[in-house]
Amino acid sequence: MKITTVKLVYRSFVVRDPASRNLLAEIICGLIDPTVKFSEFGRLYLEDAGFLEYYRSRVGTDHYHSLDRKFALDQLAKLAIRIEGDTAECGVYEGASSYLICKRIQGSSKRHFLFDSFAGLSAPNAIDGKHWRENDLAIPEDVVRRNLREFDFVEFLPGWIPTRFQEVAERRFSFVHIDVDLHDPTLQSVEFFYERMNPGGILICDDYGFSTCPGAKQAMDEFFAKRPEPIVHLPTGQGVVFKQ
Numbered sequence: 001m002k003i004t005t006v007k008l009v010y011r012s013f014v015v016r017d018p019a020s021r022n023l024l025a026e027i028i029c030g031l032i033d034p035t036v037k038f039s040e041f042g043r044l045y046l047e048d049a050g051f052l053e054y055y056r057s058r059v060g061t062d063h064y065h066s067l068d069r070k071f072a073l074d075q076l077a078k079l080a081i082r083i084e085g086d087t088a089e090c091g092v093y094e095g096a097s098s099y100l101i102c103k104r105i106q107g108s109s110k111r112h113f114l115f116d117s118f119a120g121l122s123a124p125n126a127i128d129g130k131h132w133r134e135n136d137l138a139i140p141e142d143v144v145r146r147n148l149r150e151f152d153f154v155e156f157l158p159g160w161i162p163t164r165f166q167e168v169a170e171r172r173f174s175f176v177h178i179d180v181d182l183h184d185p186t187l188q189s190v191e192f193f194y195e196r197m198n199p200g201g202i203l204i205c206d207d208y209g210f211s212t213c214p215g216a217k218q219a220m221d222e223f224f225a226k227r228p229e230p231i232v233h234l235p236t237g238q239g240v241v242f243k244q
């Protein structure tokens with residue numbers, strides 16, 4: 001054992017220095033899986049008690065896999081209130097992301113529209129790879145209604161995307177969250193909402209930067225290749241577009 005490692009173990013367990021413990025964990029994880037890359041120690045959002053409480057109660061307690069994405073979404077949703085237009089989510093699951101969006105627009109005159117089959121994913125294409133299967137992530141509509149019951153400005157439009165989109169065709173949007181994992185419903189969502197977004201409006205594709213969702217990335221790249229806005233690829237995996 002190198003002297004530096006001994007020092008690190010001493011600082012981790014005797015001195016109880018959190019930064020040393022984190023570095024030691026990084027070294028051990030690196031030995032098990034060399035592809036793991038820790039981010040900087042000391043990021044304040046990881047200590048945000050209110051946000052951690054939201055995550056544990058709305059997403060789960062067994063892992064923190066989407067903590068960074070949920071935090072980024074919540075921060076971006078702060079901007080929605082400054083832009084005219086309603087908000088929407090395509091692909092709702094248990095409503096944890098919609099909950100954050102609703103909290104940010106509560107008290108305004110905005111409405112929040114939810115589009116989901118409530119029967120899970122549609123059938124993947126070849127471009128979607130092998131990670132997802134039809135009907136994965138199915139969740140009953142009444143569970144989601146219960147999760148979002150404190151918001152009287154939420155409108156549920158259950159059905160396969162894009163069948164219910166025409167019901168909001170006359171509306172304008174400030175903030176749209178697309179999270180359907182697959183190529184076709186991602187493309188259909190962005191095709192419909194992009195032209196209805198007000199300038200400065202924010203469109204987020206939750207699945208953009210994931211090797212498990214190649215079809216969603218292809219749909220976004222295909223669509224925005226012919227548009228002036230760049231897709232901002234966040235390290236969380238989200239692809240964000242600010243409408244010009």
Ligand SMILES: C[S@@+](CC[C@H](N)C(=O)[O-])C[C@H]1O[C@@H](n2cnc3c(N)ncnc32)[C@H](O)[C@@H]1O
Nearest residue numbers: 091092093097116117120121122160161179185
């Ligand atoms: C990853 S989950 C959404 C997670 C949610 N946005 C969150 O942050 O908790 C994907 C959702 O997309 C829905 N979905 C997938 N394909 C769909 C389609 N073609 N039409 C309607 N809903 C679809 C599924 O039912 C599922 O609820």
